[in-house]
Amino acid sequence: xxxxxxIIVPETWSDVTLATYQNYHKNVSGLEDEDEIVLNTISTLxxxxxxxxxxxKLNDIKTIYxxxxxxxSVPVNKEIYEKIEIKGVKYGFHPNIDEMSLGEFxxxxxxxxxxxxxxxxxxxxxxxxxxxxxxxxxxxxxxNAKHIQQSRIFKDVSIDVVNGVMxxxxxxxxxxxxxxxxxxxxxxxxxxxxxxxxxxQL
Numbered sequence: 001x002x003x004x005x006x007i008i009v010p011e012t013w014s015d016v017t018l019a020t021y022q023n024y025h026k027n028v029s030g031l032e033d034e035d036e037i038v039l040n041t042i043s044t045l046x047x048x049x050x051x052x053x054x055x056x057k058l059n060d061i062k063t064i065y066x067x068x069x070x071x072x073s074v075p076v077n078k079e080i081y082e083k084i085e086i087k088g089v090k091y092g093f094h095p096n097i098d099e100m101s102l103g104e105f106x107x108x109x110x111x112x113x114x115x116x117x118x119x120x121x122x123x124x125x126x127x128x129x130x131x132x133x134x135x136x137x138x139x140x141x142x143x144n145a146k147h148i149q150q151s152r153i154f155k156d157v158s159i160d161v162v163n164g165v166m167x168x169x170x171x172x173x174x175x176x177x178x179x180x181x182x183x184x185x186x187x188x189x190x191x192x193x194x195x196x197x198x199x200x201q202l
Contacts, residue, residue: 005056007046009067013076018119018162019155020045025116038065077160078167083138084127086153091127092140093165104143111148119162124151126165 010016024044031037042064043050053061082093094100100108104125111121124147128140141147 005048005052007042007048007064009046009064010071011067012071012074013159013163016045016071016159017155018123018157018159020047021159021162022116022119022155041065041068076163078164080164080168081161082136083130084157084161086156090130090133092130092133092138094126094128095138095140101143107143107148120151120154121148123154123157123162123165124148127154 024041027040027044028037031040038061039050039053042048042061043053045068046053046064056064080093084091094104108122108125111118111125125143128143128147130138130140132139
């Protein structure tokens, strides 16, 4: 008797975490063979080992990839989430970028150099626990080294949240963030489009 395999296909970008997307980008970047791109795309975005995906029927692979292609055709969120919650803790986006400390800026510049791979560290700098909240206004914890040390929690945020932050900086175009802007100019959307242009000809 064959063992049934359950494959959960994300329906929207909000179903795809930063960790999943980082894994996708790592596994698919540089691939040229269309079959490998399709197999690795399904494997990483659906969180299923590639050897299992390779044993699926061709029609099943076509069906899954078609569903993933539908997600890719939908625009990614471009609005910033000022507040997010992870494991019961509320985090607020930096309320005043113009008053960012030297330490924050130096670390932010460093963490954006490797692109999407370190985006969880970027989030640790920009999103910090809310210490006080009044209506739409809030204060966040002062920045220190512990925030990046605990950055892995941000691997659970969705691509919708991630892209909102990237587009925010893209629009901001701040002169003091030239290195960050160079990375953000590429925009997460260009990475996402690789899925649809890389191997859709099954």
